[in-house]
Amino acid sequence: MLVSAKEMLTKAREGHYAVGQFNINNLEWTKAALQAAQECNSPIILGVSEGAGKYMTGFKTVAAMVKAMVESMGITVPVALHLDHGSYEGAKACIEAGFSSIMFDGSHYSIEENIEKTKELAALANEKGISLEAEVGSIGGEEDGVVGAGEVADPAECKMIADLGVTMLAAGIGNIHGKYPENWKGLNFEVLAKIQDATNGMPLVLHGGTGIPDEMIQKAISLGVSKINVNTECQLVFAEATRKYIEAGKDLQGKGFDPRKLLAPGAAAIAASVKEKMEMFGSVNKA
Ligand code: G3H
Ligand code: ZN
Numbered sequence: 001m002l003v004s005a006k007e008m009l010t011k012a013r014e015g016h017y018a019v020g021q022f023n024i025n026n027l028e029w030t031k032a033a034l035q036a037a038q039e040c041n042s043p044i045i046l047g048v049s050e051g052a053g054k055y056m057t058g059f060k061t062v063a064a065m066v067k068a069m070v071e072s073m074g075i076t077v078p079v080a081l082h083l084d085h086g087s088y089e090g091a092k093a094c095i096e097a098g099f100s101s102i103m104f105d106g107s108h109y110s111i112e113e114n115i116e117k118t119k120e121l122a123a124l125a126n127e128k129g130i131s132l133e134a135e136v137g138s139i140g141g142e143e144d145g146v147v148g149a150g151e152v153a154d155p156a157e158c159k160m161i162a163d164l165g166v167t168m169l170a171a172g173i174g175n176i177h178g179k180y181p182e183n184w185k186g187l188n189f190e191v192l193a194k195i196q197d198a199t200n201g202m203p204l205v206l207h208g209g210t211g212i213p214d215e216m217i218q219k220a221i222s223l224g225v226s227k228i229n230v231n232t233e234c235q236l237v238f239a240e241a242t243r244k245y246i247e248a249g250k251d252l253q254g255k256g257f258d259p260r261k262l263l264a265p266g267a268a269a270i271a272a273s274v275k276e277k278m279e280m281f282g283s284v285n286k287a
Contacts, residue, residue, distance in 0.1 A: 002100035005080040005131040008043040009203035012226040017282030021045040023231035032267040036274035042283040047084035051144035059097035077287035085146045103133035122165040137172025139207040155194040162199040175208035196224040234270045241269035
């Protein structure tokens with residue numbers, strides 16, 4: 001059964017750790033992430049971007065696949081299926097499709113329009129008992145066609161959005177999607193502290209979780225971050241492990257070209273990476 005992210009994030013906020021959101025792209029990705037969560041006895045949020053949803057032939061397919069896998073794999077840890085950086089229409093479609101959590105990313109709208117749309121979706125999500133993530137400011141870089149200017153969030157605007165009945169809030173604090181550049185200035189903890197004060201205990205979300213040093217992760221958690229999103233890292237380790245397998249010519253030996261063999265090293269690399277992040281975020285044994 002899929003659950004809303006509300007309870008797992010409230011517990012994480014109170015227990016001073018964070019739950020990882022790991023983006024999925026296909027069955028192997030999902031299986032690896034679920035296996036890692038079960039082995040770590042950790043709650044998990046499976047993120048689905050609109051692009052990944054399309055790739056998997058639609059949100060209904062994704063919801064059906066994830067629900068069936070949770071059941072058939074005997075997964076007992078809490079699992080939330082979450083729309084990542086959703087549009088207004090995408091958020092509605094995921095509610096319809098049976099997702100247990102959604103993100104409405106209204107960061108590219110004016111604050112007035114962001115408030116209006118977030119408020120409407122909060123009412124819908126609350127009625128269905130699913131969790132809602134909203135965004136203020138923006139995350140730098142690009143993820144699956146979602147491009148952000150990296151605008152640092154205004155704590156007063158964060159309060160306005162947090163007060164609309166959302167479950168969690170993503171705020172731009174200098175974080176970036178994809179790899180961090182050499183000259184990256186780091187997370188803006190001064191602003192994060194102000195956002196924490198302004199939002200009264202709301203679980204905060206840190207996007208761009210690939211490549212943020214451990215000390216910064218721990219400091220962000222101490223300032224109210226309870227959910228950390230990771231996407232690029234799993235793609236990088238999957239690609240590297242697959243490349244190594246092919247470069248070693250293993251796909252040419254025996255039945256090494258069998259997709260179940262060919263995709264196995266990449267899937268194992270994803271599972272290892274998810275486990276490492278769960279350790280780092282402190283969510284191991286918190287199911
Ligand atoms: O929304 C998803 C994330 O913010 C992932 O960021 O690809 O840099 O790990 P990342
Ligand atoms: Zn993101």
